[in-house]
Amino acid sequence: MKQLVVIGNSAAGISAVEAIRKVDKTSKIIVISDEDYPSYYRCLISYYLAGQVREEKLLYRSESFYKENNIELRLNRKVMRVEPKRNRIILEDKSQLSYDSLLIATGASPKFPHLAGIKKRNVFGFRTIKDVKEIEKILPVAKNACILGGGLIGLKAAYALKKRNIEVKLIVKSKQVLSQMLDYKAAGFVQKKIEENGIELIFGQDAVEIIGDGELKAIKLDSGKVIGCSLVIVAKGVSPNTDLVKDTPINVREGIIANEFLQTNIPNIYTAGDVCEGFDLVLNAPSVNALWPIAVEQGRVAGQNMTGQGLKYQGSLGMNSLEFFGLAVVSLGIFKIKEDDPNFEEIKFLDEKQNIYKKLILKDNYLVGAVLVGDIRNSGVFLRLIRERINISSLKDKLLNENFGYPEIMDLVNQKENLYV
Amino acid sequence: MKQLYYEVKKCLGCKSCEFACALTHSLTGELFKEINKEDPSLPRKKVLFSKGNNYPVSCRHCREPKCVDACMAGALTYDKEKGMVLHDESSCVGCWMCVMVCPYGAIRPNIKTKLPLRCDKCKDKDEPACVSACPTGAVIWKEEA
Ligand SMILES: Cc1cc2nc3c(=O)[nH]c(=O)nc-3n(C[C@H](O)[C@H](O)[C@H](O)COP(=O)(O)OP(=O)(O)OC[C@H]3O[C@@H](n4cnc5c(N)ncnc54)[C@H](O)[C@@H]3O)c2cc1C
Numbered sequence: 001m002k003q004l005v006v007i008g009n010s011a012a013g014i015s016a017v018e019a020i021r022k023v024d025k026t027s028k029i030i031v032i033s034d035e036d037y038p039s040y041y042r043c044l045i046s047y048y049l050a051g052q053v054r055e056e057k058l059l060y061r062s063e064s065f066y067k068e069n070n071i072e073l074r075l076n077r078k079v080m081r082v083e084p085k086r087n088r089i090i091l092e093d094k095s096q097l098s099y100d101s102l103l104i105a106t107g108a109s110p111k112f113p114h115l116a117g118i119k120k121r122n123v124f125g126f127r128t129i130k131d132v133k134e135i136e137k138i139l140p141v142a143k144n145a146c147i148l149g150g151g152l153i154g155l156k157a158a159y160a161l162k163k164r165n166i167e168v169k170l171i172v173k174s175k176q177v178l179s180q181m182l183d184y185k186a187a188g189f190v191q192k193k194i195e196e197n198g199i200e201l202i203f204g205q206d207a208v209e210i211i212g213d214g215e216l217k218a219i220k221l222d223s224g225k226v227i228g229c230s231l232v233i234v235a236k237g238v239s240p241n242t243d244l245v246k247d248t249p250i251n252v253r254e255g256i257i258a259n260e261f262l263q264t265n266i267p268n269i270y271t272a273g274d275v276c277e278g279f280d281l282v283l284n285a286p287s288v289n290a291l292w293p294i295a296v297e298q299g300r301v302a303g304q305n306m307t308g309q310g311l312k313y314q315g316s317l318g319m320n321s322l323e324f325f326g327l328a329v330v331s332l333g334i335f336k337i338k339e340d341d342p343n344f345e346e347i348k349f350l351d352e353k354q355n356i357y358k359k360l361i362l363k364d365n366y367l368v369g370a371v372l373v374g375d376i377r378n379s380g381v382f383l384r385l386i387r388e389r390i391n392i393s394s395l396k397d398k399l400l401n402e403n404f405g406y407p408e409i410m411d412l413v414n415q416k417e418n419l420y421v
Numbered sequence: 422m423k424q425l426y427y428e429v430k431k432c433l434g435c436k437s438c439e440f441a442c443a444l445t446h447s448l449t450g451e452l453f454k455e456i457n458k459e460d461p462s463l464p465r466k467k468v469l470f471s472k473g474n475n476y477p478v479s480c481r482h483c484r485e486p487k488c489v490d491a492c493m494a495g496a497l498t499y500d501k502e503k504g505m506v507l508h509d510e511s512s513c514v515g516c517w518m519c520v521m522v523c524p525y526g527a528i529r530p531n532i533k534t535k536l537p538l539r540c541d542k543c544k545d546k547d548e549p550a551c552v553s554a555c556p557t558g559a560v561i562w563k564e565e566a
Binding site: 033041042043047052053056057060151292293297319320321324326328330332376377378379380381383394403404405406407408410413418419420421 | 426474491566
């Protein structure tokens with residue numbers, strides 16, 4: 001009997017085993033996770049901390065899922081090393097496990113900068129249910145928090161803590177929040193909302209030291225300013241969990257490099273999700289696009305290919321959607337270009353009063369990116385124009401019209417229309 | 422499995438389907454109460470105009486629904502038997518991932534309720550409200566081809 005091993009019990013790993021079980025009911029499947037919690041909706045941990053989602057709602061797949069699908073789940077077990085030559089993995093307790101086919105879906109972990117005091121108590125990452133439960137424990141005695149990093153995770157953490165009546169300061173090295181998904185203009189709308197809701201933003205400064213003997217007392221910024229706080233969340237991006245393939249023949253750049261079949265350079269080892277460096281359709285280059293829907297998509301393709309279906313993964317692109325104090329924001333593909341770059345064309349709409357800002361970025365008559373603030377209708381249609389590389393020269397002046405929608409692109413997409421008769 | 426089809430040539434763009442949709446999904450269920458409300462119920466269907474024709478646009482309940490994959494809160498599931506994407510409002514956090522990935526732009530955000538507006542084929546009724554509301558018979562409710 002074949003043995004299929006999946007490292008990672010989250011979006012990518014579970015999607016893979018579901019795809020495997022669709023066609024293969026007999027192979028032995030073992031899923032391993034170093035977390036001791038059953039699989040959960042990782043993206044909801046901030047909502048949980050905010051008190052908006054109950055713990056039961058975090059559960060992604062219940063125990064019965066593993067039973068019904070005949071999957072052996074091993075929680076709280078860390079894989080230390082993959083040994084491709086011997087087709088086996090080594091776990092923390094030195095035990096070994098062999099595989100016929102392996103999926104590495106180990107996700108990513110928060111990056112912690114090398115700062116004096118970063119290891120102090122009450123300095124947290126914001127990635128796991130464990131992080132959030134520990135943060136929760138100190139909330140009754142915490143008054144104020146500093147969050148390092150103005151990305152999506154930092155903002156979500158800030159929102160959650162604010163909802164729990166903690167005074168929050170967000171320390172952002174760059175000049176804007178969400179610099180990985182929004183341009184300066186769009187970020188301005190989000191910042192306004194954040195500040196209106198009582199979260200303080202500090203731009204252009206970075207933490208240099210975390211102060212306190214034993215207990216955390218304050219953080220020091222590079223400007224010399226010292227801010228007192230009893231809680232620090234580090235949200236300065238994530239890096240793929242690739243340690244387990246270090247010093248193996250498996251190719252790694254930022255993430256574990258996958259080909260179009262989501263296979264590593266070792267044929268019986270696959271990779272998917274936040275740890276996977278796959279192909280980016282917009283950048284036309286390898287990239288890690290660390291997103292829930294992409295992890296699900298890639299996990300499925302990897303799983304299908306572990307059962308020999310030989311399916312090609314189309315590639316992914318950077319995108320995200322967020323809602324902040326009633327402001328909806330979507331970013332797709334390329335969101336910022338160098339000023340006056342002749343290779344690109346921008347189409348914009350702005351209504352400051354209504355908090356609406358829309359920008360589309362085109363290259364050679366193809367849509368390559370979009371930023372939508374306050375009005376995110378049709379973002380899926382834009383995503384499609386990007387993904388399917390549709391020439392939009394005939395549509396340019398319509399894209400941001402009130403009446404624009406799928407019917408306008410119906411004749412251009414790679415799919416026959418059958419509802420409109 | 423029944424599905425909504427549209428005979429585009431018959432569609433006048435009168436938006437009766439939109440009104441019927443909004444009304445059916447309203448709490449009051451009464452047109453005059455609803456239009457005088459501060460935040461009236463919103464339609465899950467929109468009629469869009471393109472190249473001389475009108476096209477009612479709403480969730481198609483795709484067989485391989487992108488929105489279900491994208492839902493990071495477990496609020497969306499695909500029910501094979503019903504041929505429908507089901508939305509569990511109690512699990513939805515209003516992150517708009519479903520809006521972001523819908524290839525038809527058929528899901529719209531309701532910012533006030535923080536819930537996406539999407540066709541539910543009028544769940545417990547024999548046929549969706551838009552079908553009988555259409556004065557020209559452009560909305561067709563029939564078994565999937
Ligand atoms: C607060 C927060 C908000 C987010 N919001 C969004 C959002 O709005 N939209 C979006 O698209 N994405 C969002 N994300 C990102 C999303 O959660 C990830 O893209 C997704 O979880 C990736 O899934 P994955 O299966 O690849 O990896 P992960 O979910 O990271 O799971 C990997 C698993 O493998 C385990 N593991 C790692 N190494 C080992 C090892 N050596 N041995 C055993 N087990 C191991 C990990 O502990 C983990 O359980 C958010 C993330 C966070 C933290």
